[in-house]
Amino acid sequence: MKLNLGSGPTHFDGFLNVDYDPSEGPDVLSEVDALPFEDGAADEILASHILEHVPFWSNAVQEWARVLAPGGICWVMVPDIMHIYEAAVQGGVTYLQAGEWKPVSYDYVNAAVFGGIVLGPPWNSPGHIHRQIFLGDMLERQLAPFFSTLERTKECPHREIGDLEICVKAVK
Numbered sequence: 374m375k376l377n378l379g380s381g382p383t384h385f386d387g388f389l390n391v392d393y394d395p396s397e398g399p400d401v402l403s404e405v406d407a408l409p410f411e412d413g414a415a416d417e418i419l420a421s422h423i424l425e426h427v428p429f430w431s432n433a434v435q436e437w438a439r440v441l442a443p444g445g446i447c448w449v450m451v452p453d454i455m456h457i458y459e460a461a462v463q464g465g466v467t468y469l470q471a472g473e474w475k476p477v478s479y480d481y482v483n484a485a486v487f488g489g490i491v492l493g494p495p496w497n498s499p500g501h502i503h504r505q506i507f508l509g510d511m512l513e514r515q516l517a518p519f520f521s522t523l524e525r526t527k528e529c530p531h532r533e534i535g536d537l538e539i540c541v542k543a544v545k
Contacts, residue, residue: 374415378405378437379423385531388419394500406433410440418447419531422538425451426488429505429515438519438545447543448529449516451507452485457537468537477537485537507539516543 377383380390381397391408392399403409405423418437427433437447460466460477467474468481475481483491489501513523520543527534534540 374410375417376408376410376415376419376440378408378418378420379426383421385419406431406436408436408440412439413442413445415440416442416445418445420447421450421532422452424449424512424515425503425505425507426500427504434515434519441545443545445545447516447520447545448531448540449512449543450529450534450538450540451512452503453537453539454482454485454506455508457485458482460537466536468535512539512541516541519543520545 375388377388384390391401488503489496522544
């Protein structure tokens with residue numbers, strides 16, 4: 374079994390798409406810190422831009438490790454706040470949004486830090502607010518107690534990893 378946690382509208386073939394919001398049409402309706410799966414049930418987890426939405430004291434990462442089988446892979450992507458800030462300062466860096474290239478601005482930095490609070494409707498709902506940020510090795514430190522191997526990477530078989538995000542391949 375493969376899980377796409379916090380799938381929102383982005384559904385991947387071959388994955389069970391898990392989200393707390395029924396309007397996103399998930400295969401499984403669930404919070405990411407209380408998954409309805411048995412221990413070791415998943416071979417792979419994709420957690421793309423979901424961890425920043427749960428409080429840092431949440432047991433989400435521990436829960437992901439619980440449902441992941443030994444040797445399983447958990448791909449975790451979060452906004453890279455330092456690179457986003459540097460891109461805004463340097464200028465000229467762009468990101469793709471709804472098919473349009475837009476400049477990385479200080480507004481974008483604030484949106485990366487705070488999420489929906491800055492973006493306004495419809496993004497200011499509780500599920501779109503960022504509750505933690507990631508700088509340096511903060512993501513690896515959060516994952517380390519639960520996974521045997523961590524590798525920061527720009528290679529993910531399921532989606533392209535941009536310069537403004539951090540991706541860690543965590544193996545249980």
